[in-house]
Amino acid sequence: MNPTAIDLSTPLGLTLGLLPEVVLSIAVLVVLLIVAWRHGGPADSRLAGWASLVALGVTAAALAWIAGQAPDDPGIGQMVALDAFRFVGSALLLLFAAGSVLASLGYLERERLVAPEYYVLLLLATIGMLFMVNSQDLILVVLGLETMSVSVYVLAGYNRGNAYSSEAALKYFLIGSFAAGFLLYGIALTYGSAGTTNLVMIGAQFAHGSLPLMARLGLGFMLVGFCFKVAAVPFHNWAPDVYDGAPTPVTGFMATAVKTAGFVALARVLFTCFGANVPEWRPILGVLGVLSMVLGNVVALTQRSLKRMMAYSSIAHAGYLLAALWTGTPLGLSAMTFYLLGYGVTSIATFALLGALGRNGERDLDNSDIAGLAQGRPWMAAALAVCSLSLLGFPGTVGFMGKWYILSSLVSSGGGWLATILVLTSVVSAGYYLPMIMAMYMRPARAPLVFWDKALAGSARLAVAVAVLLILALGIVPTSALTLSDAAATSLAQTLGPVASGQ
Amino acid sequence: MLLGPALALSALLFAIGVTGVLVRRNAIVIYMCVELMLNAVNLSFVALSTAHGISGQVFVFFVMTVAAAEAAVGLAIILAIFRHHKSVNLSNINLLKG
């Protein structure tokens, strides 16, 4: 055991164990204070943005510190997890949040959305997510989830003057709270069956024998709630509309961070509480995964608006991730974690680029608008092309490695049929990713100089550059990321029952 | 014990809430139905805590808090919509579709 290890049984230890969340909370307050003070024009918004970045950076440092201090065995019955799964999940969230902040900086000014509370909301959502991934207790899951949701509802409707944005917020809110009801009801039933809200202890309760009806119902209701959050078919309907109506950086944030938090929390609940009951939830995830892959990809094929197309694409990717979770094995979990990284990095860059290319919420941006981009803005075109290929899962990009990993995990747990469906739907997805590349590279621009004002802001440029480099680097040598995702999966799978590990 | 009837009542409440969400078109009413669902959850927690101890009751407080926060944000969003549509009837609100 590490000599300076955190002991969660002491108040200090618990505080240290929540250091990133604590740090970020304090930072949010600071930013809020700054915002209250300086609430004028674009400069203030910018200041809030950079302050948020610093906040995220400090949080990341704190995360790195506790990751180094984490004990091998934190003990039974704690509220917070101190495992690699949490650290990796938190790191992903911080990465995506930072990317979203960078993408927002120029965007908000351009769209005249310069109320600096935006960043506060974003950071608050991040705090919620951090709690989602660190929770070892259903109470904490709910708290984190609601903190995140409430903040994101507001973010989605942040462009108040825009009817689409407001409608997006309303739909998200109504269906979101509806789904939260299901989740909570599921939690209640689980609690009723297990007698505790601590995940590990629930898992211990359910480790032997078949689940009682109440627990099964609890599992079902919770699955409904989580599947809503990750936008799995048939709980997906909100996603296209909300992604479409929300300001583009918010869409990016939802597609990456919110989705990651949802999947990580879902994985934790499923593996820790129901790790011994994989056969109970496995077929459901399989069916939802297939539905998401198929529907997401085929409907994306019919979309004109690129932003809406990416929304359907994100549904399809949720399907791939569900397939990875379907395996119920550490390998699948690792694949899911790695894929979240790949998909998130790619999506951050994609939405940042879409945000730079469109105007007024990017709802009208379609392929004809990016025609000839390769000659007007070669670097942007190259970046978007790399992102498209990564989303398509083309070798040389992280998207390929991610898909490869998911395929491997599927095949290793006898999911050849699911792997086949996955690749076939990927072929369909080529039908909408490739036309983007075709428009940029193979069609002439609609008019000369059409791209003169379509440049990425400096901060977004940084985000995109880092993302694209990551896409390519991880596409060739993903070893470091693989090590992390493996560690994360292993740490969570230690709580798996013997039944599941035998899969 | 009243656990069984209480749970049944909560299930009924939950179902009524769901049905309300399903059949009503007014955003405010729908949100009230959602609140009904949450209260059904609360009822369950309270009932179950008689069997399992305090944590269920603690949970209820959290749920109420969350519901309050949601209500604040939700009503603000509904207001924003009202400003655009002069209505909160969801049958009219479908700019985003397809």
Place this chain on the structure above:
Amino acid sequence: MQDFLLSLGYGQWILTALLVLPLVGIIPVALAPASRAKQVALAVTLVEFVVSLGLWWAFDPTDPLMQFSVDAAWLPAWGIHYTLGLDGLSLFMVLLSTGIMPLAVLASFSYITEREKLYYGLLLTLTTGMLGVFLALDMFLFYVMWELMLIPMYFIIGIWGGKNRLYAALKFFIYTMAGSLLMLVAIVVMMFKTFAITGAPTFSYEAFLQASHQMGDAAPWLFLAFALAFAIKVPLFPFHTWLPDAHVEAPTAGSVILASVLLKMGTYGFLRFAVPFFPEVALSPLVTGIVVTCAVIGIIYGALVALVQPDVKKLVAYSSVSHLGFVMLGIWAATQQSVQGALMIMIGHGLSTGALFLLIGMIYERRHTREIADYGGLARVVPVFSLIFVVTVLASAGLPGLNGFVGEFLVLLGSFGRYPWATGLATTGVIFAAAYLLWATQRILFNKLDKLENEHLHDLTPRELWVILPLVAGMIWMGLYPQPVLSRMDEAAKRYVQLVEPGFAPPATALTTPEARP
């Protein structure tokens, strides 16, 4: 020569150098001024070719196994290695690829006038991808390379192609991807099965080969996945419809590379992977029946459809369907003669069809039309062009003494014992080949010179002669003195025949004498 090369350590670095050189070459292409990019690219491809030529001498024809092997861990956790190797199957594919590239670059000098840097950069990337496919001995690496060469070709067709280029590029890409993704699943499945046998994750070709006989019930599905990917690439009837579109729309160099090298990847895949992995499935009566039937249909159907094409590039595209049908027949007959014949066709088709596309490109640059009806009587105004065109056409039609014959003859001779009826039908292909090629030749070169625009065409320039003459020389050489080539593929073909021998449980026909089958 061999000693000299080996003293340079040639065997250790050559394969990696072949893959890296074009990629490194992109840097000077990118740095050079746009107008100079082509010269730089030519220099890079020439260096690549010269370096690869050493393989001809360094290659040991008596060794049936992989030579010049390179092995390094890439993603050791998944058992993925960077493994390269060369044997008699891949040697000529590599030389063909490196040899075609300078010609493709040279042929683009006047054809490509915009975005040249991007173009030549893509060509160089394509070189790496193609060579990677032929050299990779790690299944993961192979798959990566297999997909990698899609992208440059997709861009080349899509950016510099003809009127309908977007449709063609998309079709090309999705068609190929549909097949190859299923192969990806098959590779993963095989990897896990191999894992279960060897106890360590590996994607090594040899390990797959060892383990492939223990795939159990999965074998037919795995074979199907591999076969589909390769059949689309070949393209085997009825998976061929992407080819005419891609060929017609691609710029000259694209068509040339597509025909000369890319199509060979499919048949190479069958020879290297699909059939040796699963001989019992591949050569079972049902699969054999389907493949051989498709091959024979392809031969005749391709020829007949070629006959009526108004567009000369489409004609050549369908002729490729026909020619590759012979290759498939030869692969499935799996006799020493048929396999070497198939390899000879793969090389020969690369030369003659490549040359045909180059010639069509040259005349297209003068007249900007590919309609056969727009030509006629050209032999009078461009005699040198006509001479070379006729020689190429004859090579393609399988005239003895030129390359086409050697391959077709060996394939048919070798296949006859196994599939007498199919081979007999396939042999009628020689009639149809003559028909469509000569008819087209007549309408282009002969008849009256009745189009005003054709009267003042200028004959081939020295640059164009440099492009085409190496291919013509190759055709004659391969036709008259193929022995050095045949001897280098001898052992590899033998190994293939041995590997797939278990697939033929009982002797195929009574006519087969022991002598006829080595």
Place this chain on the structure above:
Amino acid sequence: MPHALLALAALPAEAHDVMALGQELRLPIALILGLPLLGFLLNGALALWKPDAKGAVSLIGPGVLIAAFGIAVAQYLKLSHLWHDQPELSPVATLWNWLPVGTLQVPFAFQLDQLSMVMLLVVTGVGSLIHLFSVGYMKADPGYARYFAYLNLFVMFMLVLVLGASFPMMFIGWEGVGLCSYLLIGFWFTEKANADAGKKAFIVNRIGDFGFLVAMFLIWQTFGSLDYANVFGKAADASTHLAGGATITAITLFLFLGCTGKSAQIPLYTWLPDAMAGPTPVSALIHAATMVTAGVYLVARANVLFALAPTTQAVVAGVGALTALFAATIGLRQYDIKKVLAYSTVSQLGYMFLGVGTGAITAGVFHLATHAFFKALLFLGSGSVIHAMHHAYHASHSHDDPQDMRNMGGLAKYMPITATLMGIATLAIAGIPPFAGFFSKDEILAFAFGRGEHTPIFRVYWAMGATAALLTAFYMARLMAMTFFGENRTGDEARHHLHEAPWIMTGPLVVLGVLSIAGGWLNLPEFAASLGTPELLHHWLHPILAAGDRVAETLGTAPALPEGGAEHMLIGLAIALAVLGLAAGFFTTLKARTVPAHDAPPEHGFWKVLYHKYYVDELYDAVIVRPLEALSRVVLWKQVDQGLIDGAGVNGAAWASRTLGWLGSRLQSGLVGGYVVLFLVGALYILGMVVWR
């Protein structure tokens, strides 16, 4: 002859072993093949870059061939000496290893035995004469250099054909001569008809080549080898096992399919009359003397195989006899002088197949040689006539057809040498003793009659052959009468420009005339032993044919000449038929009033059918060519390729995906109510799954 060439013929004293001899022959054979090839390259280069250097072309073109002929003669002298003691000696000169694949070993090798020697001499000898003739005939053509390049290349391939030591080697030549034929028929390619004719020749030949290829595959399967020595050796050894079997019958039938293409037999003869579109010397060289006889050579070469398959023999002889008769009837009503000769060639080739099919290989080869002489003479003579007519019409700016016999008449007055020599050739082809054709044709008919004793069908063949002989005499006499006798119909102005050809053209004619008279001495029958040594050719070819003869004897299919009385009766009959045909043809033609072509009335009745060649071309066009094209275009391309595979399959899949996507996007109504419904469906599904699994 240069000294160097004589030196090649110098003989070492000791007896030769065949390997050493083969080694020794590498150089002369390389030269024999290399010289025409060199000529092709030089003339080809001149054609591309200096087409006006006609002097050089005139020197190179015939020069290389005469040199090759010289070397051939030297080899003849040397080897005939050797063969005197060792008749079985058939040296193989291997130049390099061509197709070594596993057990298949096909070296690039050439075999010089008695049969290929005959062919070698005929090809280079007659070839040289025709090259010389061409110097005069083609001088004015702008494509002069190209012409000689093709002609040289042709000779090279023809030599490969006759010298090759294996079936694939022969196939190189076999297709190579087809290529040259294609190029030369379409020599004046700007006329679509000429280009069409060339293409037709190549494609029809390819049908035959298909047979050749399949035959080779069968031979490989059966004998495990493709070179003559092995195949024929094994065939002879396994004769009892093979004889009459399906395999050997299939092999020989497929080989014969190859022959029907190359040698213009039914059903693949239609290309040969069209091939007259080429320059006339080409018709003489390729389409009369050499290339078209390749089929006969093939049967002679593979005589063992054919002897083993009596069924095939009957087919070969039957097709030959039928072709002889059928083509002769068409020849009766053609007006184009070259067309008459073309059908005559088809008919005479039929005779040769009748001969080799009967098993009388020597007779077939004999007729091949004599036919080479007199038919080359006829074609060159017609070339001389056409040359004169062409010049006359050119001078008078007339657009009449210089090849139409109705525009000729009385030309003997203007071109006496040509007329005389063509007269000799006519007598030879008609079978008037002692001209060459008499002996060869009579021998074929006699053997056919003789074999009919055991196989009655051969009597029918004999009758067909005899009838064809009558018709041959008739149409040849008609040709002579129309061309050289009677009134001149060339036209008043043009008539003054008619004159005899220059010496470079008449010279070769004279040589061929002599050969047409004396060719019969090659293989005099026994009854004419008083004229010279009988059966020279038969003895000469004996080593090649011995194995086949032995097989035939075992099988009882060896053809025998009819006994004394019958033989004399046959000879008498043949002579009578020839005289009758000649007289009838000559006098009916002179009596009928021939009018110039542009005034000629349309044909009627059966004449019309003959004039239109039984409408066979039209039939093939309607039954094969057009349906195939329609099938390809309408069904395969438009319906299957574009409609079914691409339309329904590929784009159909894309359409299906889009439609599915459209349906999916209908779920996205934009209304929260709808979303809730879907949500609940999903929730009920999940709850159902967890409860009832």
